[in-house]
Amino acid sequence: xxxxxxxxxxxxSVHANLERGLLPAEVFADPAIYEEEMERIFxxxxxxxxxxxxxxxxxxxxxxxxxxxxxxxxxxxxxxxxVFFNACRHRGVPICExxxxxxxxxxxxxxxxxxxxxxxxxxxxxxxxxxRGLNREEWGLLEADQVAEVHGLWFACLDPTAxxxxxxxxxxxxxxxxxxxxxxxGWEVWGDPHRWxxxxxxxxxxxxxxxxxxxxxxxHRSNEQIGYFQVPLEYNMEGYHVQAGNGHGLSFSxxxxxxxxxxxxxxxxxxxxxxxxRNPRLSPAQQDLANRSRVAVGTVFPNWSFLALPxxxxxKTSEPVGYMTIRIWQPAGPxxxxxxxxxxxxxxxxxxxxQTAYRAAMATFSPGGSFEADDVxxxxxxxxxxxxxxxxxxxxxYNYQMGLSEDMSSARLVSDWPGPGVVYSPRYEENxxxxxxxxxxxxxxx
Amino acid sequence: xxxxxxYQQLCDVLYREAxxxxxxxxxxxxxxxxxxxxxxxxVRVTPGSSDASSFSPAGxxxxxxxxxxxxxxxxxxxxxxFAEEPPARTRRLVGNIRAERQEGAHYRVGSNLLLxxxxxxxxxxxxxxxxxxxxxxxxxxxxxxxxxAIYPDWTTLPxxxxxxxx
Ligand code: FES
Ligand SMILES: [Fe+2]
Numbered sequence: 060x061x062x063x064x065x066x067x068x069x070x071x072s073v074h075a076n077l078e079r080g081l082l083p084a085e086v087f088a089d090p091a092i093y094e095e096e097m098e099r100i101f102x103x104x105x106x107x108x109x110x111x112x113x114x115x116x117x118x119x120x121x122x123x124x125x126x127x128x129x130x131x132x133x134x135x136x137x138x139x140x141x142v143f144f145n146a147c148r149h150r151g152v153p154i155c156e157x158x159x160x161x162x163x164x165x166x167x168x169x170x171x172x173x174x175x176x177x178x179x180x181x182x183x184x185x186x187x188x189x190x191r192g193l194n195r196e197e198w199g200l201l202e203a204d205q206v207a208e209v210h211g212l213w214f215a216c217l218d219p220t221a222x223x224x225x226x227x228x229x230x231x232x233x234x235x236x237x238x239x240x241x242x243x244x245g246w247e248v249w250g251d252p253h254r255w256x257x258x259x260x261x262x263x264x265x266x267x268x269x270x271x272x273x274x275x276x277x278x279h280r281s282n283e284q285i286g287y288f289q290v291p292l293e294y295n296m297e298g299y300h301v302q303a304g305n306g307h308g309l310s311f312s313x314x315x316x317x318x319x320x321x322x323x324x325x326x327x328x329x330x331x332x333x334x335x336x337r338n339p340r341l342s343p344a345q346q347d348l349a350n351r352s353r354v355a356v357g358t359v360f361p362n363w364s365f366l367a368l369p370x371x372x373x374x375k376t377s378e379p380v381g382y383m384t385i386r387i388w389q390p391a392g393p394x395x396x397x398x399x400x401x402x403x404x405x406x407x408x409x410x411x412x413x414q415t416a417y418r419a420a421m422a423t424f425s426p427g428g429s430f431e432a433d434d435v436x437x438x439x440x441x442x443x444x445x446x447x448x449x450x451x452x453x454x455x456x457y458n459y460q461m462g463l464s465e466d467m468s469s470a471r472l473v474s475d476w477p478g479p480g481v482v483y484s485p486r487y488e489e490n491x492x493x494x495x496x497x498x499x500x501x502x503x504x505x
Numbered sequence: 506x507x508x509x510x511x512y513q514q515l516c517d518v519l520y521r522e523a524x525x526x527x528x529x530x531x532x533x534x535x536x537x538x539x540x541x542x543x544x545x546x547x548v549r550v551t552p553g554s555s556d557a558s559s560f561s562p563a564g565x566x567x568x569x570x571x572x573x574x575x576x577x578x579x580x581x582x583x584x585x586x587f588a589e590e591p592p593a594r595t596r597r598l599v600g601n602i603r604a605e606r607q608e609g610a611h612y613r614v615g616s617n618l619l620l621x622x623x624x625x626x627x628x629x630x631x632x633x634x635x636x637x638x639x640x641x642x643x644x645x646x647x648x649x650x651x652x653x654a655i656y657p658d659w660t661t662l663p664x665x666x667x668x669x670x671x
Contacts, residue, residue, distance in 0.1 A: 120553070158660065160553015250564030251548045255662035281585035285576055373573040397661060418568050422576075427566055427667035429580055432588040435665040 066091045070504055077496055080460030080489070086496070087260040088445035092503075093393035099503050100361050101126030103218040105227045107363035107387055108132050108142065110401065111211035112247040118161040118176055124389055125217060130203065131155050132213060135177040136163070142203035142215040147172050148180065154200075158251070165200075174200050210239035211246055212385075229304030230479040231359055237345045237478070238309075238355050238367055238383075241324075242331070243338045244406040246383070249417050253400045255426045259438035260445070261362055261390040262499070264398065267434065268366065268386070269358030270300045270310045270491040273461065278437065282429050286374040290321050290353060298354075299473060300491050302481040306498025308491035309357025312368075313348070322353045326369020326381030328412055331405055344477035360498050362388040372418035382416040384424050394442050398435075400425065459496075462488020507606045515604045515614050515641060518648040523597035523618075526670050531578040534670070535571070539642060539649035544569040546635075546655040546671065560656060566667060567655070574670070581668070588668045595669060596621040610643040611651070618655075618671060622664070634658040635671055 069092065072083050086092060108123045109132045120133035122145065129145035131154075145153045147167035154165040154174065164181065166173045171184045178200040183190055203215035207224035209232070214224055225232055239246065257264070267274070276292055283292060290312065298312040314323060324332045335341070335349055354368040364386045369379035382402060389397040402420045404413045424431045441457070444450050462470040462483060470488035472481070483490055507515075518537070525534040538544075548564030569577075580586045598619040605613050616637050623630035640652035655671045 156551060157553040158550040160557070162553060251550050251561035252564070253548060253566065253662075254660065255664065255666070257665045278587060281580050281583040281587075284583045284585065285580050373570065373576050375576060376570075376572050417563070417565070418573075421565055421568060422573060425566065425667075426662055426664070427577075429577070429586075432666035432668045433586065436588055439665060 063091055066095060070500065073496065073500055074504070076456060077459075077493060077500065080458065080463045080493065081456035082459050082496060083455055084445040084447075084450055084457060086445070087263065087442050088393050090393050093390070095503055096390070097126045099505065100499070101217075101390070103216070103221055103502060104361050105205075105207070105214040105216045105221070105224050106361070107212060107214050107359065107385075109213045110246065110248045110385075110403065111140075111208065111213060112245075113159065114140065116161065118163055119159075120155070120157075120162060120176070121159045122155055122157060123387075125203070125215060127390065129153060129155075130215070131165070131200075132215075133162075133176045135175075137177070139177070140206060140208070140213060141176075141178060142206050142213075143178055143200040144202070146201070147174075148198045148200065149183075172198075178202060209235055212239065227305060228359065229307065230301075231303035231305070231307035231309075231357075233345075233479050234301065234303055234309055234355075234357065235359075237341065237348060238357075238365065240340060240345075241335045241338065241349055242405040242407075243334065243340065246403040247406055249402045249404050249413055253398070253425050255398050256391070257396045257398055257435045257438060258394055259396050259435070259442040260394060261388045261396045262495075263438045263441050264386070264388045264396060264434075265358045265360075265362050265364060266492045266495050267438065268356055268364035269308045269360075269495055270356075270486070270489075272296060272298070272300075272310050272312075272356075272486045273489075274434075274437075278433055279430050281433070282423075285429070287370060287423070287429065289369065289379060295353075296487065297485045299476065299482050299484045300470075300486050300488060301357075301476075301478065302491045302494045303357075304480065306360030306495050307358065308494060309355060310486060310491075311348070311352055312354035314351040314353060317347070317350050319351070322369045322379070322381070323350050324381065325349075325352050325355065325367040325383075326379055327405075328380060331381070331408060331412070334405065334407070347477055358495070360495060362390070364388065366424060370419045370423045372415060372422045377415065380412070380415050380419055382420045384420050394446070398426075459489045459493050462490055507604055507612065511606070511612070511643075512602075512604050514648065515612060516602050518641065519599045519602060519614070519616055522650075523599050527595050527597055529592060531581065531670075535575055535578060537648065537650055538571045538574065539651045540571055542569075542571040542574070542650055542652065544571075544574060544650075544653045544655075546657060549657055549660050551660055559660075566657070566662075567671075577668075577670075586668070588666050591625060593669060594623045607640070612641045612643070614639040614641055620669065620671065622669060631663055633664070633669075637671065 131143045152169045180198045204219040205216040356366045358364045369381045371379045387399040462468045468487040476482040546567040548561040601617040603615040620633045636656040638654045
């Protein structure tokens with residue numbers, strides 16, 4: 060439990076109101092909440108760091124963050140992936156300032172302590188005179204307590220007592236097997252990630268990708284006007300929201316039947332669809348969902364999201380093509396988020412597909428993308444209001460009541476969904492977004 | 506080599522282009538673009554060694570054709586491109602213009618761009634800096650932009666979105 064009485068009261072108020080579909084605005088701007096998140100969530104959660112293909116060879120590394128701390132994700136000479144805190148063990152100076160690279164060693168700029176890419180301290184200037192008696196074994200780089208991978212997606216966790224990644228993912232694992240396990244040979248990242256700064260709280264984009272489909276009806280209508288949507292927006296809402304446990308959730312736009320016109324298999328081109336159909340690791344239920352999927356979008360708690368859907372780089376001149384993008388919503392203070400976004404392409408896909416898929420992703424979901432450029436602005440608005448004294452005194456709560464009861468919306472619990480989790484359809488409901496905060500509260504109050 | 510007059514004309518077209526963009530006369534700007542245009546902005550990184558390029562081999566903020574830029578303009582014209590409603594106020598300063606003649610009527614033009622941008626009533630404005638490498642083609646009296654590579658000076662974009670033209 061939090062030791063700060065104001066914070067305890069605040070969390071109590073979240074608890075008292077969440078099941079009524081009300082979320083106090085402090086959750087998005089209060090510095091004490093943010094500090095507590097850095098402790099109770101980011102020191103305990105499995106956090107996404109990198110894709111395997113970013114560090115294919117021994118010595119490859121990328122620099123990433125957990126909470127606000129800098130970590131190096133490196134493949135050592137024995138090919139093992141390790142996650143080091145980016146600080147020299149002597150006086151803590153960061154030992155890596157590059158975004159990516161290949162190195163057998165990391166040398167500190169201050170006094171020159173040198174660490175191998177398996178973390179071992181191997182030397183320092185004038186070692187015999189300065190450190191004859193120092194035990195090198197004790198002064199290697201600090202490593203994340205747990206590191207694990209699913210479908211090439213590397214996660215780390217700073218809590219040695221935390222459950223395994225599989226357990227943490229819960230029912231989401233089945234959906235990652237569907238969405239990321241669709242291609243038997245896996246994925247590669249295409250290019251370096253986009254990074255940009257949004258003046259919003261990190262949870263807002265996480266919950267947006269974690270089943271806020273309702274905003275499509277209004278916010279993204281410019282895209283409808285320039286010919287981006289293959290399926291009319293109202294019809295598109297006839298999809299499913301999946302609560303996949305532990306705060307994770309995803310949303311499907313999906314064809315009602317395998318022979319429905321419109322996109323199938325997330326709009327991937329034929330040669331890629333054939334790879335999915337031949338994939339023996341997908342169960343019949345997963346094959347059925349893959350077939351009918353137009354869009355899959357979701358968030359793995361706390362701050363990692365994915366989106367697979369068909370869009371075009373330029374609707375006038377080319378057909379939509381399925382692509383996959385993944386994101387980190389990197390906390391950068393209570394009211395700032397650094398977005399990181401990658402495009403993944405299936406291994407074995409053609410050069411032509413990769414070029415088109417990347418251009419489509421960049422034209423739609425990137426800082427300059429026709430969808431995402433509009434998403435970020437209201438996220439800043441939600442955050443700005445959370446700082447208002449007047450709002451806190453008079454309104455205070457954000458509304459999360461869609462689908463709170465059967466009287467409220469047309470959404471209904473689905474009983475014949477082929478996958479795990481708690482599932483609602485159509486997508487006029489916010490159960491999963493409430494579920495995100497339920498999980499958040501559980502960790503914040505533990 | 507180019508003549509001083511040709512250099513003057515190229516400076517003039519770059520300044521006119523900046524003015525059109527600052528005035529949001531995007532349709533007039535599109536007129537300056539060759540139908541074969543390729544317009545690219547690579548992602549920039551801090552690489553692991555000083556001899557490695559800091560520009561991503563495959564990562565792009567933009568990889569556009571004239572047609573896709575026209576689509577971006579058409580989106581801004583819908584009135585529902587909320588990122589630009591109300592629109593950004595921009596001021597472009599183009600400088601360090603270096604030009605040389607290539608084959609025929611093709612000219613290579615390098616320039617630096619400082620782009621001042623402010624949104625709404627926010628007190629802070631941002632300045633984005635980039636180097637541009639262009640290819641311009643003379644068509645009688647007119648100039649058309651055939652290629653532009655925009656090399657940004659940021660790794661992490663300090664803006665929430667990138668609905669501006671460079
Ligand atoms: S702080 Fe790194 S060598 Fe002294
Ligand atoms: Fe959106």
